[in-house]
Amino acid sequence: MDNITLARLLDETAALLEIDGADPFRIRSYRRAAEAIEQQTAQLAPLATPDADPKLLLAIPGIGKGMAANIRDLVATGSMPLRDELMTKYKPTMLELLRLPGMGPKTVALVWSALQVGDIDALEAAARAGHLNTLPRMGEKFTAKLLKGIEDYRRNSSRFRIDEAKEFAERIAKLILAFPGIDQVTPAGSLRRGRETVGDLDLLATGPACEADVVAAAVEHVATLPLIDKLMARGQNKVTFTLRNNLQVDVRLLPRASYGAALQYFTGSKHHNVALRQRALKRGLTLSEYALLRLEDNAIVAAASEEEIYNALDLDYIPPELRENCGEIEAAAAHTLPKLITLRDLRGDLHMHTVESDGTATILDMAKAAIARGLEYIAITDHSKNLAMTNGLDDVRALAHIRRIREVDAELAELFAQEKGPQWLRYRNAKAGDIRLTHYGEVIEPQPPTAAFRVLPGIEVDILAEGELDLEDATLAQMDIVVASVHSRFDQPIDVMTARVLRALENPYVNILGHATGRKVLKREPYAIDITAILRRAAELGVAVEHNAAPARADLNDLHLRLAKELGVKLVINTDAHATGELDQMHHGIVQLRRAWLTADDLLNTRRAVDFLALLRKRP
DNA sequence: GCCGTTTTCGGCCCGACTGTTTTCAGTCG
The missing domain is CATH 1.10.150.110 (DNA polymerase beta, N-terminal domain-like)
Known part of the structure; x- marks a missing residue:
């Protein structure tokens, strides 16, 4: 089990x-x-x-x-x-009833004892027949809400991927900010903590219009936003609504003076907050979304910033990604929190595609886009021939492609030698306007280059049915980077898939394991391979394992990342970009790494290009 | 059922909102 x-x-x-x-x-x-x-x-x-x-x-x-x-x-x-x-x-089906809005344990127990209703179909029938109205506290409004809830649950009970949720958060924030006197809207909740998926959006608004005596007008503004599909609840400083895609949004409007307490509170996680409030009580304090108060006289100890609150509880500041009550409070008390990896630590991206297979940009375009984002090296890894639908490369084309990659590499090196940097900064500045190098508010400033930008030749080679690769070893030997990936046939039993990947890892030219699990973040599908076994073998062989930064293609979850660290697996993070803009997906992956307590030391591609290549698996 | 720089017993987080209440229980995050 x-x-x-x-x-x-x-x-x-x-x-x-x-x-x-x-x-x-x-x-x-x-x-x-x-x-x-x-x-x-x-x-x-x-x-x-x-x-x-x-x-x-x-x-x-x-x-x-x-x-x-x-x-x-x-x-x-x-x-x-x-x-x-x-x-x-x-009945086991009663557990499902708890997932409906308004149905808590007491109500589930009540409909069971009074009406013998124990599953969703029976509940719906009872609601339509008006039987629920005979029970205490369950009138017309309750029934109507419940029926809507059942409908929503059946239509879409899934969560939203973080990149989609972030997009909606930004759109809604923009609309809320249009109200004069609201000057800040911050996503909180699981979005701020960087969870892979979020169940709802928590947006925290603050500014002069959110002060207690005038907040009603701002609440009215939020409650009448044009993109609201259904207004679920509205209180003095809180509005809850859903969008047409069923994403639930909670907006809280809170005074500036309690911004830190509110942000802390609404960022969660719930368990982190509970532990924090327990800690507060032990110190004669009480923590709420308004402030950290001294119990004896209700004096405000901290409220304006999260840092103040953590410090007043004798804790170092805890980054949102760690707030899961998973040891971070103890570590913060002992001053042993890790210095988490940031986007700034990343120096290379080793998996991306060009027009040669199924990408939309040229080699030089990808290089320029990477330079603009402050990277020092990239690997071009187009698909191999087995993926015919991507126009994958056979041995002949792959070798020709390597030559072009090396040409671009030499061209950029020459530019660097001639102009010592200014040319590089021109690339950066040309793109700076439309590239958002931000990480939840942190703006990444590209640093002037200290060495020539490198473009490494590589390939994303397909793992075939028996675990062999679809290109010749002689071809792979010419590549700096060989990413081996499984692209199909995930319907095979888990031991078959695992054996296939293990066999591919034995190939002496493979130095990175690419996507292999067939995991889909939103579909709760079981993993197609035994990740633990794969990570162990990769650690033994010195094959690096890729964490794919694109939320849609993320193979490894928080737990796997922590396990990889424990096992000493060489980890790399790559975007698998098919277009220049997709290089921005890197920040989603970085957040995942932060959640797993990883530091810059835990990754290979935080090193300079020359160091990085030396750390890769030794070839025959 | 867990846990211990007040403890092996007696604690265990906090506030808002809804519906149907005439003062509050249940749900939610």
């Missing part, structure tokens, strides 16, 4: 306990255990066998004697007594 299943079973038990009206603190402990298990990079099942050291499970915060016994039961039998008992009392 893997960690994800374990966590899901405990989380379901928590939900059933909630419906059962159990002690809320006991419920919380089940949730906490589920979250703790999800965060582990090592599988727990081997630690839960009868002959394993019991201390190992107990070492995980949130798991005590009782929960350890539950875990051992789950691993041994697939279930546990409490869960079995609850499952006979209630």
Whole structure:
């Protein structure tokens, strides 16, 4: 039984306990255990066998004697007594009801006990028949909202990818900023924390118009924005609505003086906030979205900035990406938070395409775009022949392409030698206007170059059915960068796919493993290969593993990135750009790396080009 | 059910909004 299943079973038990009206603190402990298990990079099942050291499970915060016994039961039998008992009392489909808006545990328990309604279809039927109106607190409005909720749930219960969510956040922010007196709109929530997907948007607005005595007008402005599909709720300083694509947006308008407290509060995560408030209480303080207050006299200790609040709690400032209550508070207290990687640390991008296969720009265009973004080297890695639909290269074309790449490389080196930099800055400045080198507010200033920009010849070679590659070794030997990727046939069993990739890693010319998992971020599809096995082998062989920065193609999740670091895997981050503008996708990938606590030292392509090449796998 | 620079017992985060209430329970983030 893997960690994800374990966590899901405990989380379901928590939900059933909630419906059962159990002690809320006991419920919380089940949730906490589920979250703790999800965060582990090592599988727990081997630690839960009868002959394993019991201390190992107990070492995980949130798991005590009782929960350890539950875990051992789950691993041994697939279930546990409490869960079995609850499952006979209630229906598993009731868990789904909790996902509907307005349906909490109490209401689910009520419709079950009063009407024997235990699944979505029955609930909808009861609502349409007016049966719900006979129950307390469930009138016309509740029923109408619920029916809409059921409809939305069936149509689209998925989350939104971070790049899409960010785009909407920016559009809405622009509309809100049109109101005079609102001078700042900041995305908070999981978008600011850099989660791969977000369930809803949290936007925090502030400025003179958001002060308590005048905020009503600004609320009216937000509640009547033209792109609102359905207004869900509106309060004194909060507006909730959905867009036509069903993305839910929460806008809070808060006074400038409490901006820091509000930003901290709405950025979350929930668990991080809970832990922070507990810490505050231990210090005789109380934390809310308005301020950090001293309990005895309600004096404001900190409110204007997040830094003040963390510092007042004897903590170093914690970057949003780390705020998951996953050890960051302890590290901040001990001053041992890592110096997280930033976009600025990146020096090269080793995976991109040109017009030679399925890209839209030339080699020189890609080089200029990379220079404009402050990079020092790139690798051109067009597709190989097996991907016919991308106009992939056979051996003859691949060798000819290498010659052109080397020509561009030499051309740029000559320019650098002749003009010592100014020419490079011209490339930069020509593009500076329409390139947004920002990372959630941090503006990246390109630095003057200290060495010639390098364009490295490479290829993204396709892994075939038996694990062999679709180009000759003699061709691959000419390349600096050989990215091996799986592009299709993900319908194969996981062991078949894994063996295929492992075999490809053995090829002495492969120095980077490209996308291989067939993972789709929004579809909850299982991985097509055993990532743990692949990472272990890659570490042994010295093959670098790519983290694809494009949100649509991100193969590795937070957990895999942390595991890769633990295993000493050589990691690189690449955009896989098919157009110059796609190089900007890099910042999404950087955020993912930050979430995994990675620093500049954990990546190969934060090094200078010459150092980087020396760190790659040794070739025969 | 977990946990311990006040603790092996007695705590366990905070506030806003909704609906249907005539003072609040349930939900949400």
